[in-house]
Amino acid sequence: MNTTATMLAHMAPCRDTTPEQLAQLIDMHLGELREKKPNWTLAASTVAGRGVFATRDIVAGELIFRERALVVGPTARKGQLSTCVCCHRLLPTQGFLCKQRCTLPVCAACSGSVTHRAECEHFRRWQPKDADAEEEQVNPLSLRILTAVRVFHLGKEQRHLVDAMQANAERGFRQEIIKAAQCFRNFPTTDKPFMDQLFRIVGVLNTNAFEAPCRTDGRETLLRGLFPLTAIMNHECTPNASHYFDNGRLAIVRAARDIPKGGEITTTYTKILWGNLTRGIFLKMTKHFMCDCTRCNDNTENGTYLSALFCREQGCRGLVIPVQTRTLQPDWRCLSCENVFPHSKMARYQDFALNTINNRINSCSVPDMIHFINDLCPRFCPPSNYVLIEAKLNVIWRMTRFDTDQYTTEEVAHKDRYREDILAILHKLGAGECTLKKLITEEIQ
Numbered sequence: 136m137n138t139t140a141t142m143l144a145h146m147a148p149c150r151d152t153t154p155e156q157l158a159q160l161i162d163m164h165l166g167e168l169r170e171k172k173p174n175w176t177l178a179a180s181t182v183a184g185r186g187v188f189a190t191r192d193i194v195a196g197e198l199i200f201r202e203r204a205l206v207v208g209p210t211a212r213k214g215q216l217s218t219c220v221c222c223h224r225l226l227p228t229q230g231f232l233c234k235q236r237c238t239l240p241v242c243a244a245c246s247g248s249v250t251h252r253a254e255c256e257h258f259r260r261w262q263p264k265d266a267d268a269e270e271e272q273v274n275p276l277s278l279r280i281l282t283a284v285r286v287f288h289l290g291k292e293q294r295h296l297v298d299a300m301q302a303n304a305e306r307g308f309r310q311e312i313i314k315a316a317q318c319f320r321n322f323p324t325t326d327k328p329f330m331d332q333l334f335r336i337v338g339v340l341n342t343n344a345f346e347a348p349c350r351t352d353g354r355e356t357l358l359r360g361l362f363p364l365t366a367i368m369n370h371e372c373t374p375n376a377s378h379y380f381d382n383g384r385l386a387i388v389r390a391a392r393d394i395p396k397g398g399e400i401t402t403t404y405t406k407i408l409w410g411n412l413t414r415g416i417f418l419k420m421t422k423h424f425m426c427d428c429t430r431c432n433d434n435t436e437n438g439t440y441l442s443a444l445f446c447r448e449q450g451c452r453g454l455v456i457p458v459q460t461r462t463l464q465p466d467w468r469c470l471s472c473e474n475v476f477p478h479s480k481m482a483r484y485q486d487f488a489l490n491t492i493n494n495r496i497n498s499c500s501v502p503d504m505i506h507f508i509n510d511l512c513p514r515f516c517p518p519s520n521y522v523l524i525e526a527k528l529n530v531i532w533r534m535t536r537f538d539t540d541q542y543t544t545e546e547v548a549h550k551d552r553y554r555e556d557i558l559a560i561l562h563k564l565g566a567g568e569c570t571l572k573k574l575i576t577e578e579i580q
């Protein structure tokens with residue numbers, strides 16, 4: 136059997152897997168992390184496909200499950216390219232590519248590891264074009280395909296589990312593969328069974344994988360991880376469960392609110408503080424569905440007005456909010472003067488606020504950021520708008536997680552006030568013991 140045929144041999148097509156079959160594969164995957172009497176089960180969901188359900192009443196804060204990643208790889212994001220593909224440590228600026236010329240960034244300690252040897256051989260067989268380049272450079276397009284390549288090296292049951300997961304069909308995924316293939320001289324593009332399987336794996340990864348933060352040597356890297364059970368949870372914009380990751384490789388899921396026996400356990404695929412439209416666009420573009428949860432159907436967003444902008448009518452500083460829900464191009468109406476504005480106009484205004492605030496986040500020191508939030512932002516952005524809330528969050532992160540600078544009592548007081556503002560919003564949303572609350576109260580790191 137040739138190598139591609141060997142790789143495909145275990146890829147039994149079990150796409151119409153029942154929840155029972157899926158549960159068996161998940162049990163094997165969980166191994167010793169599976170509780171003797173789990174408080175969850177898998178079943179068909181009225182929301183979408185299969186979902187995770189409570190087998191008994193679960194109280195807020197209670198552990199639901201923990202699971203290890205089935206496969207992890209690099210996100211191949213800009214700024215994280217020269218990180219070892221195995222241990223994720225930052226690599227030296229020179230001599231960081233594999234000495235075997237597979238073109239993957241790997242540290243000396245990991246270069247001989249079982250994981251790397253398999254993928255190194257795979258890449259070399261495909262003959263990376265960059266192998267002859269004079270300058271050492273990581274190619275994000277070929278690096279991105281690495282997680283999919285690692286799926287081919289999983290065991291039989293693990294590969295069945297990948298095959299049992301949902302894969303949204305999207306043209307963009309094929310583009311991802313075509314672009315990666317162009318980085319090699321000998322990519323098996325004419326091998327249809329292999330290409331079909333690769334397309335499906337990339338679909339599974341894009342539909343289900345998480346970006347899980349991992350801290351190594353005091354530096355945070357995002358890993359691309361497939362956590363199958365965590366991924367089976369369907370989405371709700373203010374979910375009843377929260378997930379977080381322990382060093383990129385372990386997902387921990389806890390109840391954010393009380394969940395009654397039989398209730399579907401949900402998580403969020405977006406940031407919880409994003410406004411309705413931002414979440415809607417993200418879910419449509421990346422997960423290919425329109426959410427129909429209670430929050431999405433309320434244009435005040437539980438009275439948080441996270442999407443609100445200032446009225447564009449002269450002399451009026453009222454709040455303008457989208458009129459219709461469940462559309463990505465709503466009309467907007469001012470709550471004070473009742474004028475209606477087309478979405479195109481308000482979208483430009485929202486983009487302006489987003490870009491202005493993001494530029495500051497990327498270029499300002501913490502004290503400058505505090506001045507910007509307190510004194511300049513209120514001139515063009517309502518205090519309830521999610522972009523301004525995200526700026527406050529950024530100050531909290533920088534002051535508590537990444538920065539060793541000393542701050543004045545006044546700056547610390549601003550940070551504490553921002554934290555209170557965000558906790559009040561989470562409370563209005565009914566987010567319960569969500570991950571963001573635990574992060575900003577430093578209950579989890």
Ligand SMILES: C[S@@+](CC[C@H](N)C(=O)[O-])C[C@H]1O[C@@H](n2cnc3c(N)ncnc32)[C@H](O)[C@@H]1O
Pocket residue numbers: 180182183184185186300301303342343366367368369370371422423424425426427
């Ligand atoms: C990671 S999968 C979730 C598990 C999936 N239900 C299954 O059977 O494997 C993500 C996909 O589930 C569907 N989905 C999840 N939450 C949804 C929701 N609230 N409304 C509609 N579709 C949803 C979408 O098709 C989305 O792309």
